Amino acid sequence: xxxxxxxxxxxxxxxxxxxxxxxxxxxxxxxxxxxxxxxxxxxxxxxxxxxxxxxxxxxxxxxxxxxxxxxxxxxxxxxxxxxxxxxxxxxxxxxxxxxxxxxxxxxxxxxxxx
Amino acid sequence: xxxxxxxxxxxxxxxxxxxxxxxxxxxxxxxxxxxxxxxxxxxxxxxxxxxxxxxxxxxxxxxxxxxxxxxxxxxxxxxxxxxxxxxxxxxxxxxxxxxxxxxxxxxxxxxxx
Numbered sequence: 001x002x003x004x005x006x007x008x009x010x011x012x013x014x015x016x017x018x019x020x021x022x023x024x025x026x027x028x029x030x031x032x033x034x035x036x037x038x039x040x041x042x043x044x045x046x047x048x049x050x051x052x053x054x055x056x057x058x059x060x061x062x063x064x065x066x067x068x069x070x071x072x073x074x075x076x077x078x079x080x081x082x083x084x085x086x087x088x089x090x091x092x093x094x095x096x097x098x099x100x101x102x103x104x105x106x107x108x109x110x111x112x113x114x
Numbered sequence: 115x116x117x118x119x120x121x122x123x124x125x126x127x128x129x130x131x132x133x134x135x136x137x138x139x140x141x142x143x144x145x146x147x148x149x150x151x152x153x154x155x156x157x158x159x160x161x162x163x164x165x166x167x168x169x170x171x172x173x174x175x176x177x178x179x180x181x182x183x184x185x186x187x188x189x190x191x192x193x194x195x196x197x198x199x200x201x202x203x204x205x206x207x208x209x210x211x212x213x214x215x216x217x218x219x220x221x222x223x224x225x226x227x
Contacts, residue, residue: 035217059216092157098146
């Protein structure tokens with residue numbers, strides 16, 4: 001049981017480049033989310049999904065795009081990378097979406113934009 | 115507007131003693147509160163949660179207390195162990211807004227042996 005798998009683990013981008021951060025879960029969870037972690041700011045929600053075909057914005061959605069065509073996958077697209085998007089990105093999934101059992105997180109993608 | 119606040123950036127505790135991590139919130143409509151532990155280079159791991167209708171939840175060495183009137187919750191770890199050294203995040207969610215998690219900034223716990 002792999003849980004939540006994020007790829008790549010590390011990435012360096014040049015300003016203006018685009019890329020997709022991959023997230024896959026094998027637990028048949030309906031709820032999936034993307035967070036970014038910055039020093040002193042905890043984790044901030046970028047986008048989330050409550051099921052295939054349904055997505056919504058979180059706290060810091062600008063510059064990011066998501067889609068959810070299957071239950072298993074929830075990719076995060078950076079449209080035109082900026083240095084302000086240098087961060088550690090975490091994908092998470094949950095069966096209930098509630099505090100019961102919480103969310104399962106991936107190990108993260110460390111992104112540097114130069 | 116920071117809805118979930120962890121005002122102590124770090125805490126240092128001796129092995130075997132109690133660790134108390136605090137969290138304050140501003141939104142009285144939160145339905146659930148959760149604690150996560152995070153080691154370097156790993157994703158956060160769910161630790162324990164509490165419903166807004168309860169005031170205490172216990173799981174082994176970990177107990178979470180909720181004081182709704184003060185909009186305050188705390189995580190107690192007894193006894194503390196060196197392996198507990200990590201960053202602890204408090205988080206809250208509201209059913210009305212899709213149960214999205216709102217995190218505090220985290221507290222670094224160091225347990226000295």
